[in-house]
Amino acid sequence: MNKNEKFVITINREMGSGGRTVGRKLAEKLGVAFFDKALIKALEEKFNLTIDEIERLKGRKQNWWADFERILQIGQGMTAGYNLPKSQYANEQLTTNEMFKAETEILKGIAEEESCVLAGRSGFFALRNHPNHLSIFIQASMPHRVERVARKGNYTQEEARKIIDKVDKMRENYVKKYTNTSRYDTRNYELVIMMDKISEDDAVDIIMDFIDKQTRMG
Numbered sequence: 001m002n003k004n005e006k007f008v009i010t011i012n013r014e015m016g017s018g019g020r021t022v023g024r025k026l027a028e029k030l031g032v033a034f035f036d037k038a039l040i041k042a043l044e045e046k047f048n049l050t051i052d053e054i055e056r057l058k059g060r061k062q063n064w065w066a067d068f069e070r071i072l073q074i075g076q077g078m079t080a081g082y083n084l085p086k087s088q089y090a091n092e093q094l095t096t097n098e099m100f101k102a103e104t105e106i107l108k109g110i111a112e113e114e115s116c117v118l119a120g121r122s123g124f125f126a127l128r129n130h131p132n133h134l135s136i137f138i139q140a141s142m143p144h145r146v147e148r149v150a151r152k153g154n155y156t157q158e159e160a161r162k163i164i165d166k167v168d169k170m171r172e173n174y175v176k177k178y179t180n181t182s183r184y185d186t187r188n189y190e191l192v193i194m195m196d197k198i199s200e201d202d203a204v205d206i207i208m209d210f211i212d213k214q215t216r217m218g
Contacts, residue, residue, distance in 0.1 A: 001134040001190075003030065003215050008111040009134045009207075010123035012183055015167045016145030016160075019138030020119050021200045022193075026207055027117040035110060037120040100178045124188050125179040134214075135188060136207065140195040 001007050009026065013019020020036060027034035104126040110116055111127055118127070124135045140148075142164070150160035175183040186192050191210055193203050 001132055001211055001214050002218065003115075003211050005132050007115045007132040007134065008127055008130050009117045009136065010127055011117065011119045011136045011138060012124050012189070013119065013138035014140060014145060015164050015171075016149040017138045017140040017195050018148065018200050018203070019195075022138055022195075022203045022207075023117050023119040025200055025204045029204055029208060030115070030117070032115045032117060034117045034119070036118075097178075122175070122178060125175075125181070128188075134211065135190050137183075137186065137189040137192045138195060138203065139192065144196045 001009070009023075009030075011019055011023040011026075013022070023036070024034050100122065103120075103122060107118060107120075107123055107126045110118065111130055111133075124137075127133050128135070142161070145164055146157055146160045149155060149164060150157055153160065153163075155163065172183055175181065181188060191207065193206060195203060198206075
C-alpha cells in the first residue's frame with residue numbers, strides 16, 4: 001500500500017480485541033475518515049440504500065457517493081461510527097443477499113472517492129481488488145477478549161464469554177455465506193496483529209511502520 005496515493009485500509013477484528021479502537025486511532029493518525037458497520041447500516045436505513053436504489057443513483061451520476069459525502073459532511077480527518085447500545089451487543093441482525101450487495105456497493109463507493117479506514121466483516125472481501133488496499137486482522141486470546149468485553153459492557157465473565165461465542169459464530173457464518181472463505185484464514189490479510197501484550201496505540205504504530213515500509217518500496 002502506498003499512503004501517498006488514494007488508499008483503503010480494511011480492518012477485520014475479533015470482538016473484544018480492540019480492533020475498532022485501533023481502526024479509529026489509525027484513521028486519526030493518517031488524517032482520513034473512519035467507517036464501521038454501524039455507520040454503513042445507518043446509511044442503508046436512513047437513505048433506503050437498497051441495491052436497486054444504489055444502481056439507480058450510480059446510473060444517474062457516476063460519483064454518487066461524493067453527493068452523500070457532502071450531505072453527511074464526512075471528510076478527511078473525521079471519524080464516523082456509532083457505539084451500539086448494550087442490548088444490541090450480541091444481537092446482530094441477519095443479513096439478506098440484497099443487504100450484503102448494498103453494503104458491498106457502499107463500501108466500494110466510499111473507497112472510490114477517498115482514502116479511508118473501514119472496519120467491518122466484509123470489507124476485506126468487497127475491496128480485495130482495490131489497487132491500493134491494505135487488509136488487516138486484529139485478534140486476541142479468549143481471556144483477553146472476555147476481560148475487555150466484561151469491563152466495557154459491565155458484564156460478568158460468563159456473560160461476556162457467551163456474548164463473544166455468539167458473535168464469533170454469527171460473524172464467521174456471515175463471512176462463509178457471502179464470501180466463501182473464513183475470516184480466520186490469514187491469507188485474506190497482509191497484516192495480522194495479536195493484541196494481548198500491546199496497547200491500541202502500539203498496534204497503530206506497528207501498522208504505520210508497515211505502511212511506511214510499503215510506501216518506500218513503491
